[in-house]
Amino acid sequence: xxxxxxxxxxxxxxxxxxxxxxxxxxxxxxxxxxxxxxxxxxxxxxxxxxxxxxxxxxxxxxxxxxxxxxxxxxxxxxxxxxxxxxxxxxxxxxxxxxxxxxxxxxxxxxxxxxxxxxxxxxxxxxxxxxxxxxxxxxxxxxxxxxxxxxxxxxxxxxxxxxxxxxxxxxxxxxxxxxxxxxxxxxxx
Numbered sequence: 001x002x003x004x005x006x007x008x009x010x011x012x013x014x015x016x017x018x019x020x021x022x023x024x025x026x027x028x029x030x031x032x033x034x035x036x037x038x039x040x041x042x043x044x045x046x047x048x049x050x051x052x053x054x055x056x057x058x059x060x061x062x063x064x065x066x067x068x069x070x071x072x073x074x075x076x077x078x079x080x081x082x083x084x085x086x087x088x089x090x091x092x093x094x095x096x097x098x099x100x101x102x103x104x105x106x107x108x109x110x111x112x113x114x115x116x117x118x119x120x121x122x123x124x125x126x127x128x129x130x131x132x133x134x135x136x137x138x139x140x141x142x143x144x145x146x147x148x149x150x151x152x153x154x155x156x157x158x159x160x161x162x163x164x165x166x167x168x169x170x171x172x173x174x175x176x177x178x179x180x181x182x183x184x185x186x187x188x
Contacts, residue, residue: 002119002128005152039077040092040119040155040166044070047179048171050187051113055105059181064103066111068136069187071099071146073170077163090163092153096170100136102143111136114173117151122165127155131173 050069054060077092100111112135119128136145155166174182 002156003154004117004128004130005154006132006149037079038163039075040090040153040163040168042073042075042092042094042168042170044073045169045171046186047182048174050182051172051174051178052181052185053103053111053113053178055103055107061103063105065106066100066103066138068098068100068111068113068134068172070115070170070172071097073097075168079157087156089154089156090166092155092163092168094151094153094168094170095148096151097146097148098134098136099146100138100144102138106138109138111138111145115149116171116173117153118169119153119155120167120169124167127166128153 050067052059052067053065054063055065056063074095075092077090079088080091081088094117096115098115102109102111112133114131114133116129116131118126118130121127132149132151134147134149136147138145153168155163157165
């Protein structure tokens with residue numbers, strides 16, 4: 001079973017600490033060097049990498065509540081081997097940075113939205129999906145802000161599988177109307 005665990009959140013783009021990975025490998029009897037094992041590819045879905053949230057039905061920029069985007073994503077992985085059962089799983093540590101700008105019609109001084117992380121396996125079959133929340137605050141003096149979220153994704157491997165068999169997709173949860181707006185107004 002694929003599991004996802006949120007292990008941290010920092011405002012203002014703090015650097016993720018990945019020191020736990022080395023501790024997890026202590027005591028593993030793995031005959032293959034870690035650098036020879038591929039990680040699952042992490043992809044930001046372009047149509048869902050950006051969000052313009054309007055205060056009403058109008059798509060006039062004067063009615064913008066906020067704009068948000070996935071500024072960057074980083075990942076690293078380690079192979080974890082259970083020495084008793086011989087089962088192997090990949091732990092992928094994702095660090096996703098979001099940036100947001102306050103619009104003229106933002107009543108809450110915040111950008112609240114959701115994003116998703118999905119894992120696909122062989123044949124691009126979706127194996128797991130999780131939706132997570134984001135809240136980026138604004139102040140009168142600070143109309144732009146950023147937040148960094150960190151998530152662990154654990155993928156159990158079958159015999160002879162590697163990280164090449166899996167993909168991890170990340171995107172902002174946009175409505176059909178917001179998706180259509182993104183496609184009419186591409187940001188990348």
